Amino acid sequence: MHTLIIIIAQIHEINGQRDDLKKFKCHIDQVSIQLACHYWQFYDSLLSLHFKFNDIDGAAGLVLDMCRCWDSLSIQKDRNDPHKTCLVPIESYYLKEGLKLQIVPELLQKDSVFKMDSKQELLLFRNGKYVLSNKALAKLIIAYKRDGRIGELSRLMLSLQKELGTLEGGLISDVIDACIQLGWLETAHDILDDMELAGAPASSITYMSLLTAYYKGKMVREAKALLKQMRKAGLIVDLSDEMVMTTCLSGVVDKNRMHTRTSTSIWKSGLAESLVREMKKQEKAILPVVYKFNSSIYFFCKAKMIDDALRIYGRMQEMKIEPTVQTFINLVYGYSCLNMYREITILWGDIKSSRKSGSLVVCRDLYEFLVLNFLRGGYFERVMEVIGCMKEQNMYCDKWMYKREFLKFHKDLYRNLKASNTRTEAQSKRLEYVEAFRTWAGID
Known part of the structure; x- marks a missing residue:
């Protein structure tokens, strides 16, 4: 059963269908801690969608849920019947007799012939707990920093560090060090202050790293303020300000006069590099608003409310937001459910325009969906036109499937x-x- 759920999760992730995937979460949360390792890919997909929708609160909430839920007493109370069947709706809530998928999360397919790809993107599973990868940490840091919510970032990191049982150093020190490496000194200092207020101060090594960065950047006022904090915390003794500055710039630390502590981080190095990579990716990534528009269009199309879906599509055009492949797949799906094949031919014109302008790279799935609908509607000129586009791009054309569809209707x-x-x-x-x-x- 876990294989099926993971496949469903990855399909929803690809299609940007976050609301549909969230329906499964309450059932997966019921899984015992012994089986948690089999479902990390489900949470990975859901977390990925939260980031795509720029829902930082949703992402943070999910991360905390994953860290806590396995030890939660409330979860354990609900697990009287571990093999209880769960019904998850897979159609619109507007349909009274909609289809539902029956799942049993505790049932593992040990003899499954399908082997899932276990590529780790955002989550790792260590010592019976979920742990964020550097990529996920980078996404969280960038999102919180962009929104000016450093205090909330600090609280989240402290909560995660507490769940991991490393109150000193560890995760937050890695975050601060990465910020220092990227020159985000104000952010690093804010997090240090938040840690002090929370009663979980960083190691003196982290303080010294920030102090050194201040001196190298000739930020004298900031350096003096941090030095005062360090003296108050007892991290520096019997050294004048000038001697501290000389020590920082020379890179030699007197361990007798500066109480250094070894970092206990379980995170691998490279968080700063992950931050740089994610920032570059986000420059080219699809805007979160596009995912929100696509989600709304999909919702209305699934409910057969095509006029509302078209209003959303029209709003995208008014705002000069380029539609994506998923936008068009959703609209074709909406028209297809209502047998509105003529309207799909009009939509095909929009697809060609977007493709010609270079703003859209049409995938095989969309082409195939168009061919099948044009066959059903009897628009054979459009059928051959789409097949021609597929040939131009060296895409596989499933003649057998198209032939079967033709014989079924014509x-x-x-x-x-x-x-x-x-x-x-x-x-x-x-x-x-x-x-x-x-x-x-090849039809006779």
């Missing part, structure tokens, strides 16, 4: 009609494309 279409017997130019043109498709698909 088995005897124009079978005995010859071009000389057509009544109108439109009929003649349509016959031409039907015959072209028959020849291409």
Whole structure:
């Protein structure tokens, strides 16, 4: 069962369907600690979607839930029947008799022939607990810093550090050191202050790193303020300000006069590098507002409220926000559910325009979805046009599937009609494309 849930989670992640994935969370949270290691990919996908939607509160809440839920008494109380069946709706809430998926999270498919890719992106599983990767930490730091919410970042890091049982050094020291390396000295100092107020001060090594950065940056006023803090905390004894500055700039630390402590971090090094990589990625990433628009369009299309979906699509155009492949897949899906195939031909015009402008790279899934719908609607000129685009991009065309779809809806279409017997130019043109498709698909 866990394999199925992971596959569903990854599909929802790819399609940006966060609300659908969240339906599973309360059931996965019930899994015993012994089986938690099998579901880290589910939480990885959900956390990824929170970041894509720029929902930093949702991401932080999920991270804390993952760290705490396995030891929570309330969770344990609810686990009277570990093999209890759960029903998760997979269609719109507006449908009274919508389809539901029956899952049993505690049931593991030990003999599954499908082996899941266990690539670790945002989460690691260590010593029976979920741990954030450097990539996830970097995303959190960037988001909180961008929004000017350093105090909340500090509280989150302190909570995580407490859950890991490393009150001194550790995670927060790594975060501060990374900020110092990137020149975010004000941010580093703010986190240091927050740690002091919380009664969990950083190691003297971390203080010295920031002090050295201040001296090297000729930030004398900030250096004096930090030095005063260090003296008050008893981290520096019997050294004048000048001697401390000389020591910092020389890189030689007198351990007898500066009470240094060894970092107990369980995090691997490289957080600063992860921060740099994530900032570069975010410059090219899809804007969070696009995911929100796509989510709204998908919601309305799933509920067969196509007019509302089109209003959202129109708003995207008004705001000059480029639609993505997922935008068009959602709209094609909405039209298809209502058998509005003519409208899909109009949407195909928008897709071609976006593709021509270079703002859209059409994937095989969208092309295939279009072909199937054009076949059902009998728009064979559009069918051959899309197939032509797929050929240009060396994409695989599933002739067998297209052939089956054609025979299902148009088995005897124009079978005995010859071009000389057509009544109108439109009929003649349509016959031409039907015959072209028959020849291409190998239909006698």
